[in-house]
Amino acid sequence: MMKPNLRMNKILTLTALCCGLMLSASAQQNFKYQATLPKVDSTGFYRISLQPAFVAKAKADLSDIRIVDAKGNFIPYIQAGSLPQKDQKSFVVFNQVDAKLSTDTGTTFIVENKTGLALDRLWIRLQNTAVQRKVNLVGSDDLKQWFAIQEDIPLQEAVVNSEGTYMQSLSFPASNYRYLKLLVNDKNKTPIKFLQAGVYTEYAATFSYVPVSPVQLTRIDSNKTTFITIKLQDNYQVNKLHLNITAPKYFKRDVSVYQVNGHDKQLLGEEELNSTKATDLLIAAKTNQLIVQISNGDNLPLTITGIDAFQSAESLISYLDGKQTYRLLAGDQSVQAPEYDLKFFTDSIQGNTPQISHEVVNQNVAYQTKQPAKADRDYTVFIWIAIVVAAGLLLFLTLKMTKEVKKKAGEKKD
Structure with a gap:
């Protein structure tokens, strides 16, 4: 016959496991998007490049990005730029x-x-x-x-x-x-x-950028000012705009860049376009629409054949198991940046960390199954009901075990 303590330990373990799985599944359901990571050849640190299509689905500060394994556990990571420099x-x-x-x-x-x-x-x-x-x-x-x-x-x-x-x-x-x-x-x-x-x-x-495409342009030249509207297919992070200017040979124009989100128009910065240097505009935007305003004065408008948009290179570093499969999650506006112990062990990360990139970005299946069939239904409540039932069962079994132990202790005294 199984001893009460052993039986109780197994019940506690099973109940904790069930609650843990339900909470893990519930946490994953809050992320709208996912991207699968390729299986790595061996266990170790890897640099995970974040493509513009994935960054577009995340918060502006990337604080909602998570790495999750096949069991639903969140895997620690640090942003690659946080690594200490040796020299x-x-x-x-x-x-x-x-x-x-x-x-x-x-x-x-x-x-x-x-x-x-x-x-x-x-x-x-x-x-x-x-x-x-x-x-x-x-x-x-x-x-x-x-x-x-x-x-x-x-x-x-x-x-x-x-x-x-x-x-x-x-x-x-x-x-x-x-x-x-x-x-x-x-x-x-x-x-x-x-x-x-x-x-x-x-x-x-060694600062680098990755292109954001495609870019759709609309231009209006009016009242000594050129307005160029840049439309993107998603809410991309844009850190550099390169203007392809072919004429005139010499120019020096003031330019302002605005970010458009819905009905709001926000000034990102004011710079100068000069024929003696690169015609790049460095900004910090998270949007699907930008406006470039160029002041021409008494000069003819610039001949601009195109504008290229770029995102600064973003990557994470994480310790991955060669036997595991992993996914990236993003798209939960309610979460804060995670705090992992890994930030205290950056000296263990070598400079020649292998680099991988994620696959295509799609809807998180867990998030889709969580969505209510009707506007007035929310299945999240059922998850919490299950947790409460499990906790109640645990309390009932604990009290029952306690009574049995006291009863047997009394029998021994008799």
Whole structure:
């Protein structure tokens, strides 16, 4: 006959497994899209390239991306740009600027991007701290008008060390603002201490983009101004626009780029088109429509044969098992960026990490089966009912086992 303790342990294990599977399945159902990863040859770290079609389905900060195995477990990853650089000599410290505005609340730290390069990573050095804070990153070219780049970026806690300081990489859509401001929401809390901010020049030199296509253009030349509307087939992340200008030979025009989302029109930045340098516009957009406004003055409009859109290269690094199959999930607006222990072990990742890419993006089957057949039905409630029933069963069996144990203990005393 099975002992009460052994029987109870098996019941607890089975109940916990059932609840875990139901919660895992429920979590996966919240993601609208998926993309299968190819099976890797051997176990180890892999760099997973995120194609524009997948990034278009994710949140602007990519915080809703998850890697899931065949059992439904979420697999830890880090963004590739967060890897520490080995050559400390290539680190360029940005000058700190003292220009806090009266509208700022919380700790602010402003630096000048003196490299003039487009950046999608900023390394910051902080005094050791074990508190949790989030930071907003904004950019400006004149220290007066500021534009949002990335919001709610989590600051890491210090890794155990004896130096008293630590480095963290902030990831954001590629931008070339002259000034970058970190704004920490620590109102009514003790502030944290920023020491430095800068970039690794070797990383900036290898900055790369991937094309976003197709691009549909509509042009209007009116009242000394050219308006070009760029329409994309999805809500793509766009970090660079390249204008193919064939005439005139010499030109210098002011240009503004706007992002259109529904009825809202947001200014992304103001730049200059100059025949003496590359005709690239560096922006940070997540949209399916952009407007490029070119001021011609008394000059003839520019002859533009086409505009190419690009996304900055995005990739994840994760430790994958050669015996497992994996998928990427995205499309859950309610989730926050995951916090994995892997961020503390980046030194274990080698520079020659094998690179893979996901397959075609499609609807997450789990999400489709979750959708209600009618507008007034929501099957999520049935999942929670099942969990409550399982918990009730567990409580009933626990009480029953307890009574049996007490009864047998009383019999032994008699």
